[in-house]
Amino acid sequence: MSLLDMAIQAGIWALEILAITIPVALSVAYITYLERRVIGWMQIRKGCNRVGWAGLLQPIADGLKLFLKESIIPTHANKALFVAAPVLALLPALVAFAVIPFGETDLFGIWKSPHLMAIANLNIGILYVMAVGSLAIYGILLAGWASNSKYALIGAVRSTCQMVSYEVSMGFAIVCVLMLAGSMNLGDIVNAQAGGFWHWYIIPLFPMFLVYFISGCAETNRSPFDLPEGESEIVAGFFVEYSGMWFATFSLAEYAAMILISLMTSIMFMGGWHAPIPALDFIPGTLWLLGKTLFFIFLFIWFRATFPRYRYDQLMRLGWKVFLPCTLVWIAVLGIATYTPGLSTIIGFWQPWR
Amino acid sequence: MLESIFFYLFGGLATIGALLVVLSRNPMHSVMWLIFCFFNAAGLFFLLDAEFIGIITILIYVGAVMVLFIFVIIMLEVNVARMREGFLHHLPLGGMIAMLVFIEMASAGFSGVFSAEQMGTAVHLGQEVNNTAEIGKELYTHYLLGFELAAIILLAALVGSVVLTIRSRKDAKYQNIPAQIAVKKSDRLRKVRM
Known part of the structure; x- marks a missing residue:
């Protein structure tokens, strides 16, 4: 196996890994949204519905907020x-x-x-x-x-x-x-x-x-x-x-x-x-x-x-x-x-x- | 070629990890290095196509045994200064044991038993050979007696640990769950005519 083949193989693996981790990260974000909306629905209230259409941008706003917060040790x-x-x-x-x-x-x-x-x-x-x-x-x-x-x-x-x-x-x-x-x-x-x-x-x-x-x-x-x-x-x-x-x-x-x-x-x-x-x-x-x-x-x-x-x-x-x-x-x-x-x-x- | 690179990588990291287990001051760090060492040992098993044993190493040692180690260490208060007390006093005996072990290992290493000509190289079989199934066949036919004996010893150890640690206190209030579930409305509720 030549070095080029190995590089191509490594590239394919990297793409495969990204093809799984990115959807997982995105679905994690939207499961938090789903959770808030579903629990809101079950408890007869609205849940998050302000950021974006029906609150769909809420997870992104949350992520941005957490990202900008100070990390304390x-x-x-x-x-x-x-x-x-x-x-x-x-x-x-x-x-x-x-x-x-x-x-x-x-x-x-x-x-x-x-x-x-x-x-x-x-x-x-x-x-x-x-x-x-x-x-x-x-x-x-x-x-x-x-x-x-x-x-x-x-x-x-x-x-x-x-x-x-x-x-x-x-x-x-x-x-x-x-x-x-x-x-x-x-x-x-x-x-x-x-x-x-x-x-x-x-x-x-x-x-x-x-x-x-x-x-x-x-x-x-x-x-x-x-x-x-x-x-x-x-x-x-x-x-x-x-x-x-x-x-x-x-x-x-x-x-x-x-x-x-x-x-x-x-x-x-x-x-x-x-x-x-x-x-x-x-x-x-x-x-x-x-x-x-x-x-x-x-x-x-x-x-x-x-x-x-x-x-x-x-x-x-x-x-x-x-x-x-x-x-x-x-x-x-x-x-x-x-x-x-x-x-x-x-x-x-x-x-x-x- | 790639295989030997990975062998030296896993082997080297395992050795470094093992050294750091002994050398780190903080017992919690020692445990983490030991976990690291186990991972590299599992990697060596994977190189030998023994994926079942490799995964079991991670599952049992890293997933269960080391968790209990950490559990014990969390509960202990370790005073490093007191541990180092009398270091010079114990040095001669410890040093002698260390030298003995070193000489043993070095003589075994250079005796020629582990030389490249003597060692058979593992032949890699295809993916259709199922490691787990082969181990199962071997274990339940050739080594059935030993396997069952090990099971009985484990069972005895299990029962022994329960017997040693069980303490029945008569004055403690335990919840009797079957009795709680069996309670009927008529047992607790009484209608009073006003």
Whole structure:
């Protein structure tokens, strides 16, 4: 491979990365707008409607305001880690998008076989998403510790406990999906659900779908699991001391993680880019995937508008005493059903590897 | 060519990270350097096409074990001045151990076992060979007994840690959630005729 080829390859990769990160950043901005409007609608008020037509320029005005604010470092903060923490929070949320397949395309008939629309088509895509997702703790933990503030530290410790607990049940819910799909490649998982909504994994794995999505809420520290922020008890939790653009980076990370969880839920349980009925296949797959993702983002917002915050012991009870046994039982049920003569034909309907 | 460049990059960064773990004053910085070191170790696994082990390294060590490390360090108050007390007193013993380890490693390195002729170079297989599936087949056939033994040891450790830390206080007020859910309107509400 000559140097020129390598340069071209690197250029293509850079373009691919930009083609994913820029839409993610833009959609983060407009999800904040959507959230304010939807919550306003649910609480019978207007929401932001002053800047631009129907308030559509509000996210840009917010971004500009945050950009122009002064960034303050507390006197006794650990400077290096204080500055590194927002970056470490944002990085995993964006890096995980590298393996997400946004659909299949043959580039208008130029390629002979359909290719996956993902930066990297990894054999272990789902493990990669889990591994990278587990790194999101560091940003929060370091932010809390480096600020040298009691509220921030309490927020960070709460958040870590919560994320570590819910990651376990999330992982087991993913194991159930793997037992049906027989592959860790995200493209294969989606293609295992091809052919209409009765092939989707939400049907045999409905409890796991609930566990995954609710744990996803807890992982992203969204309401009703927003104890790390808990503004009524610990002001703003781990990012009390942050201001300006660094503060904005944390919310950017939170919303990017929210998009990621929604995308993963649609990919693993809702058939990814496949239409619910094969007759609707004329609509491009990417639109289906993004539509399903938007629905889950709406669910996140709906949760925030309706549920009161959990108490901390209730949160731990839900994670360890309800979700974990539930997932373990479901793994056993799936395993037994796969190798029991009568049941295996039923469960085999969702297992393309058999 | 590119592979060896990346090998030296990951290897070198891992060594630098490991050195900084020992040399940094602040234990929190040490933990961060250790995480950095694990990432480079995972990179070395990726170079060997062992993507499953590489990802598991990140998932287990960086995602879980190091978080617990940080958790412990946050709770500790580390006094650097007290840690450095008696440095000269312990130097002879520590220095001797360090020298021994260094001689061992150097003699192993120059013994010829790790020379370029002796080491087999890893052959890169195509993407159709699934690392994870191969590990699974090997683990559940050849090494089934060892695997199950490890599982039992882990289970024993799990039960042991629960037994060691469980404290049941009779005077503490716990919430009995099934009882709360089972409460009926008639249990709490009484109609009074006025």
